[in-house]
């Protein structure tokens with residue numbers, strides 16, 4: 001019989017929460033062993049049920065929410081300028097936010113937020129610098145950009161459905177959360193996955209110094225949300241409001257996802273199941289960040305956030321394609337230990353093993 005260190009035996013048999021287990025990870029061997037135990041413990045079927053249950057509840061919410069009904073919208077907004085589409089959340093949008101937050105277990109009270117003319121001009125101006133194809137897409141498919149406070153996250157997207165499915169979408173932005181330049185914002189977001197350790201530092205750079213502004217952070221977040229609208233309107237993945245989803249039927253997800261939360265067995269990224277952003281307790285120590293990013297390089301995902309679920313996988317590919325390819329902007333991850341580089345890497349879209357998915361996302365983009 002194998003004899004494992006006491007800590008391991010204790011963890012495996014007595015600690016119920018996976019996130020507590022992983023928070024204790026310090027060494028590669030220990031982390032891999034624990035992840036092996038976690039992955040063999042039947043987490044897969046629980047995640048399938050979790051994904052199905054969420055899909056069912058989300059579909060029910062869509063059926064009962066006015067914002068999700070295309071016929072309830074004033075379509076003249078699709079002829080307005082981007083600047084005129086930016087406005088405080090309406091009662092219908094607040095009802096949608098409340099429903100999603102209830103589903104996600106967030107007890108927050110969101111309220112509309114009026115932004116001043118200068119902020120609105122700056123955001124619209126930054127969005128208008130996007131490549132013509134993306135601008136055209138926004139004009140056709142984003143009927144409103146709604147500003148709020150206390151959203152429960154930085155941004156949220158919804159789609160409005162007609163007889164043939166999703167026709168256009170809307171994007172909600174929490175203006176109090178979007179108060180950091182792009183590099184600081186994405187660095188903060190990525191560090192919600194990693195518990196800090198003395199001497200260790202993880203940062204991501206998505207803008208050069210001269211364009212590292214709050215508005216460029218808003219554009220990057222907006223592009224991710226636009227990816228969700230593209231997914232739904234152009235049927236890149238199962239519709240967000242569909243009760244039962246089969247990801248195997250779709251070119252983008254067929255080789256990667258079994259369901260919304262669970263990757264196919266061939267995708268070997270043992271950290272995926274306990275990967276979580278924005279939680280109160282980061283699931284991993286920053287000391288194993290280099291190991292995690294090296295492992296991520298062998299996967300089909302563009303970013304670590306893209307590994308969390310099938311929908312965000314596409315949204316991250318979409319933003320990575322516009323940002324990295326069409327706009328030729330950087331995406332550089334750096335992990336340092338005592339000022340020495342422990343890991344440096346790029347967006348997965350630029351890696352050779354993303355070749356097939358690169359072709360797929362470029363093809364989707366051509367059809368928009």
Ligand SMILES: [Zn+2]
Nearest residue numbers: 224228312315
């Ligand atoms: Zn997303």
